Amino acid sequence: MNPGTNGARLPSGSRSRPVSSSSVPQKLVSAPVARLEGRVRAPGDKSISHRALMFGAVTVGETTIEGLLEGEDILSSAAALRLLGADVVRLGDGAWRVRGVGVGGFREPPDVLDMGNSGTSARLLSGLIASHAFTSFMTGDASLRRRPMLRVIEPLSRMGARFVSRDGGRLPMAVTGAPTMMPIEYRLPVASAQVKSAILLAGLNTPGETTVIEPEPTRDHTERMLEGFSAAVRTRALDDGARAITIVGQPELAGNRHIVVPGDPSSAAFAVVAAAVRPGSDVTVENVGINPTRAGLYETLREMGAALSFENRRVMGGETVADLRIRGGALKGIDVPPDRAPSMIDEYPVLAVAAAVAEGTTRMQGVAELRAKESDRLASVAAGLQANGVRFEIGADYLHVQGGAVPGGGLVATHLDHRIAMSFLVLGLAAQSPVAVDDGSPINTSFPGFADMMNDLGAKITNA
Structure with missing residues (x-):
């Protein structure tokens, strides 16, 4: 594979200077950190x-x-x-x-x-x-x-x-x-x-x-x-x-x-993956919906070797919820079955981040639906990986990511897509050099306070 060819919070760590929530274009930078730790609450689903x-x-x-x-x-x-x-x-x-x-x-x-x-x-x-x-x-x-x-x-x-x-x-x-x-x-x-x-x-x-x-x-x-x-x-x-x-x-x-309204599993995914890719991390995301039609990412992370557990299970408003505890460690590449796509279609961008850090190749199949999201997410993810030195192969409905050390240092075009912005800010935490996104303002469409929550856990996400 050749890069770019086919391819109430509980603080635990210092917070970087506040990130504004303007709707104007807002360049954000995420710097590498050693580990993440703490408890946060997922925003409403x-x-x-x-x-x-x-x-x-x-x-x-x-x-x-x-x-x-x-x-x-x-x-x-x-x-x-x-x-x-x-x-x-x-x-x-x-x-x-x-x-x-x-x-x-x-x-x-x-x-x-x-x-x-x-x-x-x-x-x-x-x-x-x-x-x-x-x-x-x-x-x-x-x-x-x-x-x-x-x-x-x-x-x-x-x-x-x-x-x-x-x-x-x-x-x-x-x-x-x-x-x-x-x-x-x-x-x-x-x-x-x-x-x-x-x-x-x-x-x-x-x-x-x-x-x-x-x-x-x-x-x-x-x-x-x-x-x-x-x-x-x-x-x-x-x-x-x-x-x-x-x-x-x-x-x-x-x-x-x-x-x-329970916590959103798609929003919780960013803190979960961020902790999973930093060895020594210990993060709990409270009040997350674990409806089986939405839990594909968590099943996939476990198959990759993540130490992920569901604690304090209960039912709220007809939906099963739990607190997700994730401890960072080594991940390995896997083949993600295509029939899992409906249960995690929004989480493939941040899964690609986990795949970039994992040992070996992660093969994601049956993901053509990503091309009909806020951006062509399949192309946007591939471009972001390329900008940060990650090897990949892309097709009409698949993305294969070769994991390992991530050079980082790239600027990622978000194309007004909140999940692309948040995913590559997570990548910056595990890369060798900071990762920037050209516009973080779309994050407010789904996850107001994302940067502050991540910084409470020990991340370093700042305005450029």
């Missing part, structure tokens, strides 16, 4: 936070939410729901109240629905508004406007909604809902929790039964939360190994619910 606001908005009654992630992506969902008629109010730190309008009760929004950088907001809200007989206009930032929406446009159009978008199904777009939607049975061409959720949410206000067939299990937060709001949802395994999820349309969702 982004997927569950989006759904808590959206489902609360279509109930009759009041939903209170505790531990909501207050990143920019979630605030985009909240703002859109207000424009659609729901009463969405922040009560305090992570505490929110939603007074819903009932299934089918949205009003025509008086302004454009700006989804910012949030693909989850855009795709799930497309499903919710597709069954309302008015026209909405939806846009997003430069990164979101490059992301494909055809994967939700196609099934929602079959149900009766109409879409006008830019070439390739990209934002901005207009969504005109159907007065009466048609239930469908739809087999996903690619496993995607966002597309599955968009169809199920459209099915909420559709008479009859709407069914989504997914070839491989994806995160099931939508199904779990719908059941928590008393919707009729059935899941069954099919003979070919696929899974069918059916929703019975036009229920009255039960209001007056209290939702506790």
